[in-house]
Every structure is written in C-alpha cells, then in structure tokens.
Amino acid sequence: MSQPPKRARYHQRGPVPQDVIAAETFELPPLPLPAGVARVAVLAAPINPSDVLTLTGEYGLLPPLPAVGGNEGVGRVLDVAADVTGLAPGTLVLLPVGCGSWSTHLDLPAKSLVPLPDGVDPVQVSMLTVNPPTALLMLRDFVDLQPGDWVIQNAANSAVGGYLVQLAKLRGINTINVVRRASAIDAVVAAGAEHVIVDAEDLPKRVREKVGDVPIRLGIDCVGGVSTENLARCLAEGGTVVNYGAMSGERCMISPRYFVFRDITLRGFWLSQWFKKASAEQRRAVFAEIGGLIAEGKLSARIQATYSIDHIKDAVAAAASGARDGKIVVEPNGPPRAAI
Structure with a gap:
C-alpha cells in the first residue's frame, strides 16, 4: 500500500458543510481479517444531498459523532477472512448503505457486500442504492x-x-x-x-x-x-x-x-422508510432492475466532476452548490477526473 489509508471524517456539524469535514489518515487493523469480514478498496462514492444535510445536521437520521461521510459506493475486494466463501479478492462489490464510504478502505461484513459484474462503470454503479x-x-x-x-x-x-x-x-x-x-x-x-x-x-x-x-x-x-x-x-x-x-x-x-x-x-x-418496510425480496427486485439498466447503459447520471479523498472539502462545497449540472463523486483511491 503506497499511500496510508485515508477517510473523510467529521467531529461536529455546522452550517457550512465543507468546513466540518476533512481527510484524515488512519491505520487498518492487521491481517488476518476476523471471521466473516472482507477488506475493500473503495473505488467511487457519490455525494448526495442527504450527505450534505447530514453534515449540517438537518437530515432526518444523524449518525453519532465522530463519523465518516458517505452512504453508498462501490469497491473492489482486497482480502477476505478464511471462513468467507463465494467472494474472491478482485470482485467488484456494491457497498452497504450507511457504511461511511468516503474512505480509501473499509473492513465490512462479507455478507453485506453485493457482487457486481466486471465491465460496469464503477462511478455510475456507485449511485445505485439511493x-x-x-x-x-x-x-x-x-x-x-x-x-x-x-x-x-x-x-x-x-x-x-x-x-x-x-x-x-x-x-x-x-x-x-x-x-x-x-x-x-x-x-x-x-x-x-x-x-x-x-x-x-x-x-x-x-x-x-x-x-x-x-x-x-x-x-x-x-x-x-x-x-x-x-x-x-x-x-x-x-x-x-x-x-x-x-x-x-x-x-x-x-x-x-x-x-x-x-x-x-x-x-x-x-x-x-421504504427500506424499513420492504421485504428482502422487494429490495432485491428493485436493485436488480436498476442494476440491469445501468449495466446495459440504459440508465446513467451526468457527472460534473470527481475528486480524490484529499480534496473532500472542495468536493462537498461543489455538491452543496445550487449551480451544479451533474453529480459530484469521490474516488478515494484515484485522482480527480474531468467532468463527463
């Protein structure tokens, strides 16, 4: 790992969302991983309006502080615990909602990860769940x-x-x-x-x-x-x-x-609220329909710009702006990319 792991963390909430969040280095737990756990490198994670409202304290569901930003995203499996089956390193996966996806790396329950087909655009599919x-x-x-x-x-x-x-x-x-x-x-x-x-x-x-x-x-x-x-x-x-x-x-x-x-x-x-009331079968059906349309290129979002984790303040400021014509996405393990 050439660069230390980093995550976008906030210790308080305030009216200017970019002022309360910053990139921080952290240490990953040593290998081997605990039972049932997979280590994932996060490839793409969008900034949604709900993320901005969470930083300002105006959203309907607020995590305890301190917290890592980001509610959805896509990553690639780096390693799995010895007891994990059916999820090989290298697999592209959809991250669970609310996982703190503005981070270069996450250790997550393997059963919470949804395998995705290779060949899909990680940026587009990172927005699948919200x-x-x-x-x-x-x-x-x-x-x-x-x-x-x-x-x-x-x-x-x-x-x-x-x-x-x-x-x-x-x-x-x-x-x-x-x-x-x-x-x-x-x-x-x-x-x-x-x-x-x-x-x-x-x-x-x-x-x-x-x-x-x-x-x-x-x-x-x-x-x-x-x-x-x-x-x-x-x-x-x-x-x-x-x-x-x-x-x-x-x-x-x-x-x-x-x-x-x-x-x-x-x-x-x-x-x-829908997630709370819907059955697992209903949730799977919705994600399967949307995921299929994204994979087929029939459903996509306009991307204004992507940012690395080091530029999280700029990314949040751009997402909070009322003059955007596209989505702002964090690529924790990649450099900023030109708007699409």
Missing part, C-alpha cells in the same frame, strides 16, 4: 401510471430528476420537467427530457401552452415552498403530489382549497 430507487419508487408506487400518461417534476436537473426522466421514458410515460433557473435547461434536455420549463407563479399556464390540456395525475416535488403549490395547480382533479425534499429550505406551501375542492393529495417519500 437516487435511482427513489426515482423508480416515486414513479411506480403512488399513482398507477400507464404508457402515454403524464408526470410533472421540479428539480428536474437533480440526480433523481435525471433518473426519473430516463425511467419514465423506458415505461412510455411523458414528463414535464421544471427547473429553477434557465441555465439548467440545456442539461435537462441533454439527459433526454423533451419538455422543460422554469418554475414561476404562472407555471400551470405555461405547462398548458407547451403540452396542451393533458391530464397530469402525479407531481414530484423536491423543492418545497410555493413550488409545491405550483405543481399541485398543474394536476388533474384527484392528482397526487409526492414530496421528497426541500431544496428551497422552506416547508411545503399549498392552499387547503386544492385539498378540498380538487381532491389533491400531498404525500411524502423517504427511501430509508
């Missing part, structure tokens, strides 16, 4: 959409938004994609979206001008504030708004008249 399932489940589980139906989403330039566009297209579902700034339109169109609109108070009028008076039964909201009501006003009677975030920093605002007179429903979605 954003793609969020997009798939919101698109699938709240409203029974059929080919030809319509869905409207805001934060369409987010990672979840990009996955939702691709998954909807694969299912023959039409999307109307709302962004908060005109400069984000090109990136959303490049991701395959046909209809992209900048959010404003007259959103329903401009939606009708663009696609006509089509019945929209599902709205996906990641912004909160008045944007929640803007989406609700675009929906047909009996429609559903699903909120999964508050990028505006504001609570969802929606007039009671939309609940009372138009029978609009407002629901919330948090993947962690």
Whole structure:
C-alpha cells in the first residue's frame, strides 16, 4: 500500500458543510481479517444531498459523532477472512448503505457486500442504492401510471430528476420537467427530457401552452415552498403530489382549497422508510432492475466532476452548490477526473 489509508471524517456539524469535514489518515487493523469480514478498496462514492444535510445536521437520521461521510459506493475486494466463501479478492462489490464510504478502505461484513459484474462503470454503479430507487419508487408506487400518461417534476436537473426522466421514458410515460433557473435547461434536455420549463407563479399556464390540456395525475416535488403549490395547480382533479425534499429550505406551501375542492393529495417519500418496510425480496427486485439498466447503459447520471479523498472539502462545497449540472463523486483511491 503506497499511500496510508485515508477517510473523510467529521467531529461536529455546522452550517457550512465543507468546513466540518476533512481527510484524515488512519491505520487498518492487521491481517488476518476476523471471521466473516472482507477488506475493500473503495473505488467511487457519490455525494448526495442527504450527505450534505447530514453534515449540517438537518437530515432526518444523524449518525453519532465522530463519523465518516458517505452512504453508498462501490469497491473492489482486497482480502477476505478464511471462513468467507463465494467472494474472491478482485470482485467488484456494491457497498452497504450507511457504511461511511468516503474512505480509501473499509473492513465490512462479507455478507453485506453485493457482487457486481466486471465491465460496469464503477462511478455510475456507485449511485445505485439511493437516487435511482427513489426515482423508480416515486414513479411506480403512488399513482398507477400507464404508457402515454403524464408526470410533472421540479428539480428536474437533480440526480433523481435525471433518473426519473430516463425511467419514465423506458415505461412510455411523458414528463414535464421544471427547473429553477434557465441555465439548467440545456442539461435537462441533454439527459433526454423533451419538455422543460422554469418554475414561476404562472407555471400551470405555461405547462398548458407547451403540452396542451393533458391530464397530469402525479407531481414530484423536491423543492418545497410555493413550488409545491405550483405543481399541485398543474394536476388533474384527484392528482397526487409526492414530496421528497426541500431544496428551497422552506416547508411545503399549498392552499387547503386544492385539498378540498380538487381532491389533491400531498404525500411524502423517504427511501430509508421504504427500506424499513420492504421485504428482502422487494429490495432485491428493485436493485436488480436498476442494476440491469445501468449495466446495459440504459440508465446513467451526468457527472460534473470527481475528486480524490484529499480534496473532500472542495468536493462537498461543489455538491452543496445550487449551480451544479451533474453529480459530484469521490474516488478515494484515484485522482480527480474531468467532468463527463
């Protein structure tokens, strides 16, 4: 091992996420590994909005301090304990959620690692466990959409938004994609979206001008504030708004008249809650569907830049920026890479 192991660790939380995290060297336990354990070199780990909110203390589930950042990722097995079977060194593996993936090396229970086929892009598959399932489940589980139906989403330039566009297209579902700034339109169109609109108070009028008076039964909201009501006003009677975030920093605002007179429903979605309730078979089915699409090149995320572990402060600052047009990914064992 030419360089000492490093991990991105934080000892406190604060309003500026990059200020509380730093790369630290650490010592790996000596070999041989304890029973049931595998040692993994982490190849890629994304920075999700939930990771940033964890650093600021605003997320719904906070680990005890000190903690290592990162909730998902991909690695390659370096060594396994003598009793571990079916997991050979060199195997590409999906890391368990919440493992502290912003680290060059991890010792993990071998049974928690999911083997992946060789030949897949580690950066793309490192994002398999959070954003793609969020997009798939919101698109699938709240409203029974059929080919030809319509869905409207805001934060369409987010990672979840990009996955939702691709998954909807694969299912023959039409999307109307709302962004908060005109400069984000090109990136959303490049991701395959046909209809992209900048959010404003007259959103329903401009939606009708663009696609006509089509019945929209599902709205996906990641912004909160008045944007929640803007989406609700675009929906047909009996429609559903699903909120999964508050990028505006504001609570969802929606007039009671939309609940009372138009029978609009407002629901919330948090993947962690789904994981708690879903059976092992349901989880495997979702990951198998998403993993297959990523491996086939039918599902991907735009990457703005990747960073080494030594540049974790810059990486977190970039991820926290509201002007991104792609995902920020940490490559703990590799050099920074140009944006894709």
